[in-house]
Amino acid sequence: MAMWIQAQQLQGEALHQMQALYGQHFPIEVRHYLAQWIESQLWDSVELDNPAEETKAKRLLDNLVTELQRKAQLQGGEDGFLLKIKLGHYASQLKSTYDRCPLELVRCIKHILHSEQRLVQEATNASCGSGGQAMDTLSQRHQQINQAFEELRLATQETENELRKLQHSQEYFIIQYQENLRIQAQLSSLSSLPPAERTQRETTLQSKRATVEAWLTREASTLQKYRLNLSEQHQKTLGLLRKQQTLILDEELIQWKRRQQLAGNGGPHEGGLDVLQSWCEKLADLIWQNRQQIRRCEHLTQQLPLPGPMEELLSKLNSDITDIISALVTSTFIIEKQPPQVLKTQTKFAATVRLLVGGKLNVHMNPPQVKAVIVSEQQAKALLKNESTHSESSGEILNNNCVMEYHQATGTLSAHFRNMSLKRIKRSDRRGAESVTEEKFTVLFESQFSVGGNELVFHVKTLSLPVVVIVHGSQDNNATATVLWDNAFAEPGRVPFIVPDKVLWPQLCEALDMKYKAEMHSGRGLSEDNLVFLAQKAFTSSSNNPxxxxxxxxSWAQFNRESLPGRNFTFWQWFDGVVELMKKHLKPHWNDGAILGFVNKQQAQDMLLSKPNGTFLLRFSDSEIGGITIAWVAENPNKPGERLVWNLLPYTTKDFSIRSLADRISDLNHLLFLYPDRPKDEVFAKYYTPPLSKAVDGYVKPQIKQVVPEFTTPNPEPSGGTSTFMDQTASPSVSHPNNFGVYPSIMLDPDGDFDLEDTMDVARHVEELLRRPLANQWSSQQS
Incomplete structure (x- = not known):
């Protein structure tokens, strides 16, 4: 309800815009009397493009109707009688309007709430500015645009007034002209009169004709001057319209598209489209009003031709304003929801296109159809250079036609492609070392719009962000690298799809940090120390100075074409492996600050040797993609008094699908403090799996645990006579391999990392142990 209270405090144009959000589609009284209920509902949780969400939307509609009916019944007394009838009427009206399309109700209310929030925020920013505080850049820019619209509105109103004056003057001129013709006709008829009478009448009529003709001469000059002045005013207005349109389309809309592109890398979601639409609709209104005025001027000129350059001037004005409206329509045909940039064949995908001026120009009166085709980089270049007039395709997209629908509640004209699928793709010859995951395509959306009752017809096209087509999930990693590099470093207005081959390291850091924060869903991104670690890995450097x-x-080759020294994977493949591991299994631990991660083996050793025994930290494996290891400090069992830093065999996604990180840390009793000095239970206890329940129907459920042989302590006999099944994952030893019965020890390789050939994979080990009869396992352990 807090939002509605603030919305009611709006004034001037903001209040007018807020009131315009309501109407028969959603009465403002419903918003007022159900404010608290409306603002407490999870409208944003409903996916409008997903038909499966219709049930959820229907439930919200039914609850809204119920709330209205309940509110109506609470009204009593003489004053409440009319309100009771009105609220009951609104309940029935909303039920009948949205019962067959409940998603439209959700769309309507979401639009209203977001618009109110925007208006309140803008008003808050403006009030801060008036109080002496500097408004932020966004508010200043919006204020500049709104002031320009007011100037345009006044200029358009002025030319409308002048046009009416011209029309009235011209109509009076025509009347006087007809009067002059009547006098001439009378003079011609005087020949039949007697000479005396004819002379008297002729003198009178000729005097009258001279007066009228003198007036007509003066008035013709005045009319011509009016016309020229009006055309000059129109030229000035068109100049202002061009300037405003350039600001909105070439700056604001381009910035929105850039934010949309960065959102593909995890940047902030591209909001503000409703604001852009409101501006574009105002532009469309003003352009169309001026176009109609110019056409009326043309009609007046044709009605009363006068000597002078008016025909040429009006023809030029008409041509200019048609160009302006053409640019507006073609530029505001945009992709609201981009298709996935890594596009797998034979997989369903969705996209949404929208015309930001559709409602104002009545395009929806003849609903246009939109077609989607996939084109190559070369075909996209040809299209933008107008070298290709027809749309060649580089593949086949199923369900690629969709009719644009007008949503009256939000005033949006859009086409929702919900079930597209790329059936096949035709690849071009690749250059040099380029792989299939570096080849870029784009989805082309095209349509034809009729404006002004087929008076103007526009063929419109828009290209999606670059798309990398894959046929198998194993290609996803490299395809994502291509998309990330393109999204981060593409220049506005580039030739498709040119990107720099080299970028500054801080630029890449910004892109990696954006990606990482988005996947972690938190504000904790990559610290300066993390970025230094990544720089050391990328450049094979040892410098710790940022x-x-x-x-x-x-370069792109260093990023994801050339393998890291001594490894069989690239810098990006290693980083993406870390992101995937964290996203799937370790996100809460990273957000808790429990994982240092970007620490090499030597750094870990230096950090831990200064801490008490049992102190441990978590770092990412250098030798395995998507691996994380535990390093801890402890006594050397072979040399009393000597302390060593131990590194556990790295865990991967496969390991955490068997047992979580928190449970694995809980299993290892020799791990006491998370670096620098936090008791491990304080950090991880909230993530421990609860103890298993007791036996059911005579069966005991086996429990998987891990041990490190060198640090294993005897476990007490469980109560109730049952036994706990222990699974040991892996333990590193230093220079003295020990065997503990069924537990294999793990040797470190010369670089200090594990050797896959000398270890048994955790999942295979568990699987092997679980295949044995439980009794045999127990007896073998007892022996």
């Missing part, structure tokens, strides 16, 4: 990397450049 300044040393600020002016360094990294």
């Amino acid at each position: 300044e040393d990397y600020h002016n360094m450049t990294i």
Whole structure:
């Protein structure tokens, strides 16, 4: 209800805009009397493009109707009688309007709430500015645009007034002209009169004709001057319209598209489209009003031709304003929801296109159809250069036609492609070392719009963000690299789809941090130390000074074409493996600050040796994609008094699908403090799996646990005579391999990382143990 209270405080144009949100589709009285209920509902949880969400939307509609009916019944007394009838009427009206399309109700209310929030925020920013505080850049820019619209409105109103004056003057001129013709006719008829009478009448009529002709001469000059002045005013208005349109389309809309592109890398979601639509609709209104005025001027000129350059001037004005409206229509045909940029064949995908001026120009009166085709980079270049008039395709998209629908509640004209699928793709010859995951395509959406009752017809096209087509999930990693590089470093207005081959390291850091924060769903991104670690990995450097990397450049080949020294994977493949591991299994631990992650083996050793025994930290594996290891400090069992840093065999996604990180840390009793000095239970206890329940129907459920042989302590006999099944994952030893019965020990390789050939994979080990009869396992352990 807080939002509605603030919305009621709006004034001037903001209040007018707020009131305009309501109407028969959703009465403002419903918003007022159900304010608290409306603002407490989870409208944003409903996916409008998903038909499966219709049940949820229907439930919200039914609840809204019920609330209205309940509110109506609570009204009593003489004053409440009319309100009771009105609220009951609204309940029936909303039920009948949205019962067959409940998603439209959700769309309507979401639009209203978001618009109210925007208006309140803008009013708050403006009031802060008036109080002496500087308004932010966004508010200043919006204020500039709104002021320009007011100037345009006044200019258009002025030319409308002048046009009416011209029309009235011209109508009076025509009347006087007809009067002059009547006098001439009378003079011609005087020949039949007697000479005396004819002379007297002729003198009178000729005097009258001279007066009228003198007036007509003066008035013709005045009319011509009016016309020229009006055309000059129209030229000025058109100049203002061009300037405003350039600001909105070439700056604001381009910035929105850029934010949309960065959202593909995890940047903030591209909001503000409703604001852009409101501006574009105002432009469409003003352009169309001026176009109608110019056409009326043309009609007046044709009705009363006068000597002078008016025909040429009006023809030029008409041509100019048609160009302006053409640019507006073609530029505001945009992709609201982009298709996935990594597009797998034979997989369903969706997209939404929208015309930001559709409602104002009545395009929806003849609903246009939109077609989607996939084109190559070369075909996209040809289209933008107008070298290709017909749309060649590089593949086949199923369900690629959709009719645009007008949603009256929100005033949007859009087409929702919900069930497209790329059946096949035709690839071009690749250049040099380029792989299939570096080849870029784009989805082309095209349609034809009729404006002004087929008076103007526009063929419109818009290209999606670059798309990388894959046929198997194993290609996803490299395809994502291509998309991330393109989204981060594409220049506005580029030739499709050129990106720099090299970028400054800080630029890549910004892109990686954006991606990482988005996947973690938190504000904790990559610290300066993390970025130094990544720089050391990317450039094979040992410098710990961030300044040393600020002016360094990294190439696409270094990023994801050339393998890291001594490894069989690239820098991006390693980083993406970390992201996937964290996203799927370790997100809460990263957000809790429990994972240092970006620490190499030597750094971990230096950090831990200064801490008490049992202190441990979590770092990402250097040798395995998507691996994380536990490093801890403890006594050397072979040399009393000597302390060593131990590194556990790295865990991967497969390991955490068997047992979580928190439970694995809980299993290892020798791990006491998370670096630097936090008791491990304080950090991880909330994530421990609750103890297993007791036996059911005579069966005991086996329990998987891990042990490190060198640090294993005897477990007490469980109560109730049952036994706990223990699974040991892996333990590193230093230079003295020990065997503990069924537990294999793990040797470190010369670089200090594990050797896959000398270890048994955790999942295979567990699977092997679980295949044995439980009794045999127990007896073998007892022996």
